[in-house]
Amino acid sequence: MQFDDKVPIYIQIKNVLYQEMITGQLAPGAKLPAVRQLAVDLTVNVNTVQRALGEMMTAGIVTSQRGKGNFVTLEASRITQLKEQLVMTQVEQAYEQLHALNLTDEEIMASLKQYIAQRGQQDD
Amino acid sequence: MTNVLAIDQLGYKHNFKTILHDVDLTLEAGKIVGLLGENGAGKTTLMRLITGSAKGTGTIAVCGDTQAAHHRSHVSFTEQLRGFTANTRVDRVADFYRTVYPDFDGARFEELVTFLQIDTSLKLAALSKGMKEKVIIALTLARQVNLYLLDEPFSGIDSMSRKRIISSIIKWKPDDATMVISDHYVSEIAPILDEIVVVKDQTVYAHKESDAVREEFGMGIEAYYESLYEGSVQHD
The missing domain is CATH 1.10.287 (Helix Hairpins)
Structure with a gap:
């Protein structure tokens, strides 16, 4: 994955995941890969992935289930x-x-x- | 937020020549930090001062401990294997690390060896430049410490090796450990850096969050770094 170095990486991570949700690659209720796996897949920092996910949670698009991981919201x-x-x-x-x-x-x-x-x- | 590293008013001279002066630097736990600067700016010297293998003025606290002799147990530094003869096999070097460092985790080392595709039966003399750098990374990351110092791990190696090394850093850096990676060419590692520290004019010239640079200046890390040399950006 190539990032634009001029745009904050956490915003670009959000956009990648949003695009997958909109196109249905990540369906409502789907489990997201583990944070470290996402970091490895995108070649970014674990902290930056956390930040992106944190904002997606605040926006109500990702939900976190203790001990189970992160999921795309069920609200289509x-x-x-x-x-x-x-x-x-x-x-x-x-x-x-x-x-x-x-x-x-x-x-x-x-x-x-x-x-x-x-x-x-x-x-x- | 706990600080893994706290440097206060550090100075270092060599043969009456000032290499570093008035260095103040605090790094929080869990960060990946790019240490940027031209060749000869003092990046390696700064790392050696942190490990305690060089002695300057001022104070350096690693995990709150200011005793230089204790730093070796908190810090894993990419040593260049110069202490070993060319005939030494990689697995013998690992045995040495296991003996010297109680925090050396053999299982972690094996995982890294597999991931980085290292043949540990090879002698040091038989290693290509990229392979030697992978061995150094595996040895450095196999230790379980609070602070990792990687001194120019990407200089002069092919892009495939570079990508593998970057992935191994993301995979194996413990969550609460901090990692400092020095480089004079930043673009390839920019996406993995939480923060950048620029060494210029014999001191820490700038210390910024990477995404804050992108947000504030609308420029990339490489461009920002270059602009410091052109003096076109206000820094703090």
Whole structure:
């Protein structure tokens, strides 16, 4: 796993795990690998994994069961909410960047549609 | 939070030349710390002062103990095997460690040997540079201590060996032990560092949490480290 050295590692660890939850690789209720195993798999520090998991617990997305380990929340709605949040963050970034180029909302919509249409053709 | 290492006003001179001065440094238990600085900055000297094999002014407390003679029992340092003849087999070196250090854990050593793919029947003279470094890491991590000092464990070795060594550090560092890894090239180990300590101008020039550097300056550890030499970042 390659990390961007400019972004705090604990945030990148959260993003890796969130992505796996949203795509269903880690289903609701699934057991997460042990902290040290996650650290080895991602080639990061155990303390940094702890920090990432701690924040995920505070956010209610990961639950800890004493002596059993860490689990993805059983509340599927929490994962859906998480997905919506991540989507909105990405959309916001893209929108702000296009807006900074003085594009109107209509032009932004049009260029996005155009991009998707062209991309579809390339895929065929 | 307990401190594994507390250095207060440390100084060291060699042939009337100041190598280190006014070094204050406190490290908490359980951290992995990158000790960064150019070649000749005094990183190895600092490690030797911590182990007690060199003597300076000021105080160094390891696990609260300021007696230099006691430090060897708290600190595992990557010694470069210079004391052994080239004909010595790796398993004989391990036997020596077992005898000298009561905290040397034979079972841990065997696990490390397997993980790092070391052939312990080889003689020291037959080891490649990468293999020799793996042997040193296995010997150093097989001891059960509070403080591990790894002096440039990655210099001049291939990337596969480097990755294995990094994984072995993550796997075998005890949770409450602190590890200091010196290097003058940081990018490959940056993701595993809790903190960085920069040695520059004969002293500890900067001591920061790695993720705090990324958060505060929006720059990578390597870039931050380089910026200290260009003087473009405020430090504390």
